[in-house]
Amino acid sequence: MKDMPDAIVAGGGPVGSFAALNLAKLGANVTVFEEHEAIGSPSHCAGHLSIRSLQNLGLYPLPGKIVENTFSQANFYSPTGFKFSVHLAKPVTCAVNRAAFDKHIADKAEVAGARYCLNSRVQSLLMEDSVIKGVNVKQSDKAEESVPAKIVIDAEGISSMLLRQTGLSTLNPERLVYAVEAEVENVRDVELDAVEVFLGKNYAPGFYVWLMPRLDGTAKVGLATKKGNPKEFLQRLMLKHPVASKQLANAKITRIAFHPITLGGPISKAYASGFLAVGDAASQVKPTTGGGVVVGLTCARIAAEVADEAIRRNDLSSSFLQLYQKRCTDTLGFDFNVMLRIRRFLDSLSDEKVDEVLRFCARIGLDKTLENVEEIDFQGQALLKILTKPAMFAALAYFLTLYLSANP
Numbered sequence: 534m535k536d537m538p539d540a541i542v543a544g545g546g547p548v549g550s551f552a553a554l555n556l557a558k559l560g561a562n563v564t565v566f567e568e569h570e571a572i573g574s575p576s577h578c579a580g581h582l583s584i585r586s587l588q589n590l591g592l593y594p595l596p597g598k599i600v601e602n603t604f605s606q607a608n609f610y611s612p613t614g615f616k617f618s619v620h621l622a623k624p625v626t627c628a629v630n631r632a633a634f635d636k637h638i639a640d641k642a643e644v645a646g647a648r649y650c651l652n653s654r655v656q657s658l659l660m661e662d663s664v665i666k667g668v669n670v671k672q673s674d675k676a677e678e679s680v681p682a683k684i685v686i687d688a689e690g691i692s693s694m695l696l697r698q699t700g701l702s703t704l705n706p707e708r709l710v711y712a713v714e715a716e717v718e719n720v721r722d723v724e725l726d727a728v729e730v731f732l733g734k735n736y737a738p739g740f741y742v743w744l745m746p747r748l749d750g751t752a753k754v755g756l757a758t759k760k761g762n763p764k765e766f767l768q769r770l771m772l773k774h775p776v777a778s779k780q781l782a783n784a785k786i787t788r789i790a791f792h793p794i795t796l797g798g799p800i801s802k803a804y805a806s807g808f809l810a811v812g813d814a815a816s817q818v819k820p821t822t823g824g825g826v827v828v829g830l831t832c833a834r835i836a837a838e839v840a841d842e843a844i845r846r847n848d849l850s851s852s853f854l855q856l857y858q859k860r861c862t863d864t865l866g867f868d869f870n871v872m873l874r875i876r877r878f879l880d881s882l883s884d885e886k887v888d889e890v891l892r893f894c895a896r897i898g899l900d901k902t903l904e905n906v907e908e909i910d911f912q913g914q915a916l917l918k919i920l921t922k923p924a925m926f927a928a929l930a931y932f933l934t935l936y937l938s939a940n941p
């Protein structure tokens with residue numbers, strides 16, 4: 534490699550590319566190594582994202598056909614099929630084609646000056662006297678090459694092995710759920726502006742099922758489970774669920790992918806001398822919904838700012854780079870704490886209680902309280918905003934009683 538990059542990003546997923554984009558915009562010389570031959574592929578993600586959060590990140594509106602549909606409604610089904618619907622005043626979320634979304638961010642990063650090397654797997658960190666000095670990369674059929682850099686940003690996703698090499702603690706394997714994401718055609722009886730969410734231990738123990746329709750009769754359907762085979766749960770859903778089995782009675786699966794999701798909240802230390810970890814690699818994923826794109830992008834932007842500052846000061850020490858952890862915690866720490874508690878609460882509920890909770894939400898008119906909600910990523914802050922509303926207050930008191938009885 535001719536010029537030594539200031540920064541190397543390992544992994545050209547959305548989070549790695551957004552770190553590269555922001556670093557390049559700040560003037561850093563950045564190289565991204567992606568092990569696959571194309572950005573965004575293979576894809577395993579539903580791509581359900583908040584429109585407002587994308588706007589705040591400077592990524593919305595998105596060009597071309599990246600957005601497949603927008604949603605202003607969510608239907609939550611209890612295990613017995615009871616439906617609680619929330620109608621929002623305007624579309625709040627969208628489903629994106631993840632391959633096209635990832636490519637869009639990578640293209641922007643390239644235009645800003647980032648260099649992309651595809652078919653290039655980062656094999657290990659280049660260490661000198663225990664200090665990270667770059668990476669060792671294997672490009673296609675070439676011999677492994679050492680590429681020095683001032684800082685390495687680890688954006689490898691959930692199975693990061695660079696993080697392990699630094700000696701930092703990796704994400705908590707006990708808080709993983711195992712997901713299946715399928716593309717289906719011939720879906721019926723769905724509202725085209727509504728995301729369907731099915732709850733219940735028979736179909737998604739420890740998580741939930743989602744169904745996101747497209748306008749052409751196709752849909753993305755997926756689920757995650759704490760134990761068992763996700764494909765078998767999907768088959769059971771399609772055959773037996775009181776509502777989903779009717780919507781999917783004639784459906785044909787055209788593509789299927791499997792991947793874990795991390796629900797344990799961010800790792801406690803995502804930096805070392807000359808090293809930052811971002812996105813799924815650092816478990817920056819919402820413990821409630823498993824959504825990791827927006828929070829990962831948010832942390833990637835912070836990582837780029839701190840890395841750029843470190844490069845300019847020529848101070849790549851761990852004591853300077855801890856600023857990254859601090860800024861991420863300042864921005865998202867409260868929300869992660871709230872979401873971890875909500876996840877614990879949800880995990881503690883029996884199917885009967887889930888049914889009871891949804892019926893309670895409908896009874897107190899919680900749907901009306903939620904109709905102006907726009908924020909779905911920063912869930913702690915979103916909760917604080919609506920807490921003053923009477924129905925929310927009643928709901929909170931009820932949930933708290935359930936939570937305390939399940940977690941004495």
Ligand SMILES: Cc1cc2nc3c(=O)[nH]c(=O)nc-3n(C[C@H](O)[C@H](O)[C@H](O)COP(=O)(O)OP(=O)(O)OC[C@H]3O[C@@H](n4cnc5c(N)ncnc54)[C@H](O)[C@@H]3O)c2cc1C
Binds near residue numbers: 544568579712793812
């Ligand atoms: C079934 C499912 C559905 C999901 N649905 C949603 C959703 O609707 N909304 C949402 O916000 N989130 C969702 N998520 C989570 C979301 O997919 C992740 O949080 C997001 O992809 C994280 O982005 P990332 O860039 O950190 O990692 P990734 O997207 O995993 O990208 C990592 C990249 O690094 C590359 N790589 C890995 N190791 C190396 C290496 N050593 N050298 C070079 N390249 C390497 C990989 O090839 C990959 O391209 C879902 C996850 C699953 C499993």
